[in-house]
Amino acid sequence: MLALDKLLLGTGLVGRRTDVDAVTVTVRPQEKTEQLSEQQRMFLGHLQAGIIDELCKGVETKDRDYRLAVQLWLTDYGAVRRASLLGSTGNFRRDDAIAQALQRLNVTERPPPGLRQPLTMALLPREPGRATDCPER
Known part of the structure; x- marks a missing residue:
């Protein structure tokens, strides 16, 4: 051992x-669960909204009938430095479109100090019975 x-x-x-x-x-x-500060929670909310907005722009990505984990590394200014898909949706074109959407992401808020990276997030299917998470364009 x-x-x-x-x-x-x-x-x-x-x-x-x-x-x-x-x-x-x-x-x-893990020894203990890391508690997020209010500033970190607010930033992650902005990040989530930005991801949904970017996914809503794409034909392949807007339906959100898929599940996928991703990792993001951000610059000090909130732009995505690197995005990594942790698996596949089962559709390579969609996977590529998701990766491109994540690379375009630029959060309007700066990441707060102490935010550990990479950020690992799960993209989950939209809620049952909900037609879309995307605004009409």
């Missing part, structure tokens, strides 16, 4: 013995 622990050092993963000769690798449990 010592060799595995050394190998996993700094990855956020940990080995757990599940049997005499079996080990599984899992995400290291």
Whole structure:
């Protein structure tokens, strides 16, 4: 186990013995949940609104009948420096359109100090019974 622990050092993963000769690798449990400041919560609300607005502009992305996790790295001014899709919607054209929409994103607010990056967010399907989250254009 010592060799595995050394190998996993700094990855956020940990080995757990599940049997005499079996080990599984899992995400290291966090010691405590990080509390967000009011400023960070407000910024994340602006970020979420900006993402929805960008997704609403695209034919491939506006229907939001998909689920996808993404990671974002932002500049000090709120522009996306890097966007990474953590999986696929099952439609490569849509995945590409989402990646492009995220790259265009520029939040009007500056990220607050201490906001840890990358930001990991889940793009979830729109609420059942709701026709669209997008305004008429």
